[in-house]
Amino acid sequence: xxxxxxxxxxxxNEQKNSAEKMQLSDFQVLKKLGEGQxxxxxxxTDSTKSKFYALKCISKYETVxxxxxKHLLNEKNVLEQINSPFAVDYIRSFKDSHYxxxxxxxxxxxxxxxxIRIIGILNVEQCRFYTSILLHVLESMHSTNIIYRDLKPxxxxxxxxxxxxxxxxxxxxxxxxxxxxxxTFTIIGTPNYMAPEILAGKGYTYSVDLWSLxxxxxxxxxxxxxFGEDAEDPxxxxxxxxxxxxxxxxxxxxxxxxxxxxQVLNKTAEARLGGSFSALKNHPFFQGIDWVNYFYNxxxxx
Numbered sequence: 001x002x003x004x005x006x007x008x009x010x011x012x013n014e015q016k017n018s019a020e021k022m023q024l025s026d027f028q029v030l031k032k033l034g035e036g037q038x039x040x041x042x043x044x045t046d047s048t049k050s051k052f053y054a055l056k057c058i059s060k061y062e063t064v065x066x067x068x069x070k071h072l073l074n075e076k077n078v079l080e081q082i083n084s085p086f087a088v089d090y091i092r093s094f095k096d097s098h099y100x101x102x103x104x105x106x107x108x109x110x111x112x113x114x115x116i117r118i119i120g121i122l123n124v125e126q127c128r129f130y131t132s133i134l135l136h137v138l139e140s141m142h143s144t145n146i147i148y149r150d151l152k153p154x155x156x157x158x159x160x161x162x163x164x165x166x167x168x169x170x171x172x173x174x175x176x177x178x179x180x181x182x183x184t185f186t187i188i189g190t191p192n193y194m195a196p197e198i199l200a201g202k203g204y205t206y207s208v209d210l211w212s213l214x215x216x217x218x219x220x221x222x223x224x225x226x227f228g229e230d231a232e233d234p235x236x237x238x239x240x241x242x243x244x245x246x247x248x249x250x251x252x253x254x255x256x257x258x259x260x261x262x263q264v265l266n267k268t269a270e271a272r273l274g275g276s277f278s279a280l281k282n283h284p285f286f287q288g289i290d291w292v293n294y295f296y297n298x299x300x301x302x
Contacts, residue, residue: 008085024094038062056102078172086137087166108160113153122220133164139277142206145175151212152193191237192225197269199238207269214264260285
């Protein structure tokens with residue numbers, strides 16, 4: 001883990017320093033990596049062809065047409081603030097008359113969504129490994145008042161070193177107040193992973209990310225999500241999340257794992273954290289993980 005974090009810091013600093021001197025015309029497009037409603041992501045290389053980056057191209061016309069200027073600025077601000085070895089690195093931005101460009105770290109890997117379908121049902125050790133990484137990056141984001149709001153396997157990459165990287169910060173929301181928890185009300189996310197308080201419309205805060213983490217962990221071990229697995233209509237999924245009780249299949253018989261899932265899938269949002277991230281990390285499910293040395297670095301060891 002120490003090597004992972006050192007490598008992250010070295011790569012981040014090196015890429016930022018080299019990219020600061022570059023112009024948009026210095027990059028060569030190699031292939032398309034993905035496409036969304038308002039932007040396309042390309043794999044690009046620099047003029048020396050020694051480094052690879054992901055370049056997200058966002059249409060100015062579509063941004064203005066859909067009144068998403070504040071949304072785009074929010075995404076940029078969030079990307080600039082996140083500094084974790086388990087989240088995609090933002091390097092810098094460019095612009096021209098038609099597009100805004102976000103230059104980011106290229107993650108050579110596979111979506112977690114695809115990886116868990118290749119692996120199949122995960123064992124407790126694999127679940128503990130992946131969950132600890134996701135919990136670590138959520139703690140990092142929440143410490144800077146950022147709610148992710150759309151945690152799901154499609155938004156997580158498994159890098160070539162086997163570690164996870166959180167991507168796509170477009171749904172993040174930064175809450176300004178620290179002393180008094182400020183709630184937000186936007187109904188956002190992917191139906192099967194949305195916390196009940198989002199659907200209830202009474203406001204929510206950081207704990208929605210812990211609910212999504214619980215859904216993912218359940219999916220790791222069960223092979224399907226706990227609510228709305230067979231429902232096609234989003235409203236059917238919402239009904240199950242709001243009204244159904246959590247149930248475990250017979251093969252999910254590890255008491256510590258089930259206890260952790262039950263805690264973070266508590267419909268009472270305030271009960272999920274258990275008071276603090278330190279308390280949550282001391283849950284028996286994480287027994288054997290030395291959080292200080294496993295994630296050793298003064299910047300990341302909260």
